Amino acid sequence: MLERARGSLAGGVSSPFRAKAPQPLYFENGCGARLRDVDGNEYIDYQLAWGPNILGYANPKLVEAMRAQAEKPLTYGAQHELEIEVAERIQRMVPCAERVMFTSSGSEAVQLVHRLARAAKGRELILKFEGHYHGWMDSALISYHPPAHAVGPLERPEPVLPSKGQVANAADNTVIAPWNRLDILEQILDAHAGRVAAVMMEAVLCNSGCLMPLPGYLEGVRDLCRKHDCLLVFDEVITGFRMGPGGAQKHFGIAPDLASFGKAVAGGAPLSVVAGRRDVMELMYTGGVAFGGTFNGNPLVLGAANATLGELERDSGALLEQANRSGERLMEGIRASAARHGVPLQVTGFGTAFALHFTGRTELTHYRDTFDDDGAKLQRFLITALGSGVIGVPDGRFYTSCAHTPADIDETIAVVDRTLAAL
Numbered sequence: 001m002l003e004r005a006r007g008s009l010a011g012g013v014s015s016p017f018r019a020k021a022p023q024p025l026y027f028e029n030g031c032g033a034r035l036r037d038v039d040g041n042e043y044i045d046y047q048l049a050w051g052p053n054i055l056g057y058a059n060p061k062l063v064e065a066m067r068a069q070a071e072k073p074l075t076y077g078a079q080h081e082l083e084i085e086v087a088e089r090i091q092r093m094v095p096c097a098e099r100v101m102f103t104s105s106g107s108e109a110v111q112l113v114h115r116l117a118r119a120a121k122g123r124e125l126i127l128k129f130e131g132h133y134h135g136w137m138d139s140a141l142i143s144y145h146p147p148a149h150a151v152g153p154l155e156r157p158e159p160v161l162p163s164k165g166q167v168a169n170a171a172d173n174t175v176i177a178p179w180n181r182l183d184i185l186e187q188i189l190d191a192h193a194g195r196v197a198a199v200m201m202e203a204v205l206c207n208s209g210c211l212m213p214l215p216g217y218l219e220g221v222r223d224l225c226r227k228h229d230c231l232l233v234f235d236e237v238i239t240g241f242r243m244g245p246g247g248a249q250k251h252f253g254i255a256p257d258l259a260s261f262g263k264a265v266a267g268g269a270p271l272s273v274v275a276g277r278r279d280v281m282e283l284m285y286t287g288g289v290a291f292g293g294t295f296n297g298n299p300l301v302l303g304a305a306n307a308t309l310g311e312l313e314r315d316s317g318a319l320l321e322q323a324n325r326s327g328e329r330l331m332e333g334i335r336a337s338a339a340r341h342g343v344p345l346q347v348t349g350f351g352t353a354f355a356l357h358f359t360g361r362t363e364l365t366h367y368r369d370t371f372d373d374d375g376a377k378l379q380r381f382l383i384t385a386l387g388s389g390v391i392g393v394p395d396g397r398f399y400t401s402c403a404h405t406p407a408d409i410d411e412t413i414a415v416v417d418r419t420l421a422a423l
Contacts, residue, residue, distance in 0.1 A: 032058075052266070052269075104272060109237070
């Protein structure tokens with residue numbers, strides 16, 4: 001199938017990220033937390049389509065909702081009640097969501113966030129952090145996984161463009177800072193006083209090793225944003241509706257001014273969301289901020305979102321609480337196995353999104369700490385585990401879903417133990 005695909009699809013895949021090691025696989029079905037490939041092999045899956053499938057595969061409530069919606073028009077290009085219902089549900093769940101806007105991908109949502117922030121503050125600069133990912137578009141894909149030789153001094157990081165075809169001035173309106181360093185962030189904001197429209201971050205650095213914010217860090221950034229009169233923006237494309245029903249902002253008790261969501265919000269259907277302060281969001285109607293999209297808020301994906309969020313919201317978020325407990329048990333099982341076999345391994349993140357680092361470091365706090373990771377050993381681990389029926393994300397991330405059972409976790413811990421023993 002891969003050979004056939006290379007004759008029609010560029011590189012043989014629909015997203016270059018999928019071509020990374022261990023190897024591209026072709027699937028024909030899935031149920032719960034398990035996938036079956038075209039050769040009949042079954043896997044316990046921790047990729048979850050790179051995060052969206054928070055309810056697992058073929059969840060009955062989600063299937064029923066999409067089937068019912070598919071019997072109606074797939075899109076109107078106009079208003080319908082389901083838009084309001086889903087927006088109101090998000091308002092109940094997400095602390096910052098005074099107003100909500102729908103679009104189709106996380107990358108699109110980030111572009112809207114940037115435009116709103118610049119319009120709200122009348123400034124051009126967006127401050128982002130090394131290793132944080134905010135989509136693939138030119139103005140956002142800056143200093144995501146820059147190589148060690150290009151990053152510059154920690155106190156004054158250099159903006160690094162990772163893709164050929166990006167023009168040099170794509171970075172002109174972006175300021176880079178190291179994450180989890182309030183002292184350096186304050187110095188950088190002081191140096192650009194009156195010019196920064198927003199400080200944007202992943203509230204948990206999921207795209208570069210699932211690194212957690214240090215105690216007090218998010219509160220400190222909130223205070224610095226107030227001091228410099230700039231907006232605080234959380235990219236919750238991964239943490240939203242995964243870390244908890246209200247995302248990272250609810251978990252940590254820090255409400256940003258704006259937030260972007262995607263992936264888990266519709267349980268696998270292509271939907272993203274921008275949520276935030278009423279005065280900023282309404283600039284699309286009162287302040288001349290242009291935004292649009294033919295498929296924005298279409299009934300099919302909102303039907304999926306309504307079913308997904310209904311499940312995640314039910315019983316005060318009991319399903320997500322269970323999923324995070326399952327993931328935490330798996331994290332502890334991996335740590336215990338590594339210690340037993342004398343493998344230097346750090347497991348960072350939270351229950352439903354964590355990462356493996358083969359490193360001698362005892363603490364990882366910002367992107368540059370991952371330079372010491374043994375990537376070759378990680379790939380050997382992933383390939384060996386894959387052969388035993390466990391799939392992780394190629395960069396070492398593991399996503400746990402509400403469908404992972406205690407038996408799935410037990411079996412995975414056993415596979416990990418055999419794999420680490422082999423390493």
